[in-house]
Amino acid sequence: MPKITECDRCLLFAHNPHLVCAVHPEGPKGNSCLDFRADPNTEPIELWEPEGASYYDGKLILQPQQRFTTEEKLELLDTHPLFTGVCPECGYRFPKDNLPAVHWDCPECGWVDDSV
Ligand SMILES: [Zn+2]
Structure with a gap:
């Protein structure tokens, strides 16, 4: 049928x-x-x-x-130290030979990485 x-x-x-x-x-x-x-x-x-x-x-x-919209993801790519190597708050440069594994909390200004 x-x-x-x-x-x-x-x-x-x-x-x-x-x-x-x-x-x-x-x-x-x-x-x-x-x-x-x-x-x-x-x-x-x-x-x-x-x-x-x-x-x-x-x-x-x-x-x-989805946890992030595409726009938020793009902003994350622009600002997150995981991608920039720089604290988005104060511009602190994370040492390249001692990168944090998960949380990129800034030792300078206390910026807390809550994106992960
Ligand atoms: Zn900072």
Whole structure:
């Protein structure tokens, strides 16, 4: 009982495992259907994804909250001593031969690295 991809978006689609639709109980012949009527209430599946969600197997899955937006990440790249080697507060230069492994707390001004 084949249905085609259009069926999911069709007003006539029966949403019934034993019946494709009232016009073509066995499913339309071929890859397109002359009786296809777009259901205005159905979102086109492959075109649109809300922010923070993606389609997997045709189902909309919410992504876990990203800790940083892209903008914040870019700012982090610009200012974080991990990337600049310099304290964003006072400009203290972290010694290159003794770099902190995780937290880049500044010994000069007390700036605390809370990004990790
Ligand atoms: Zn500092």
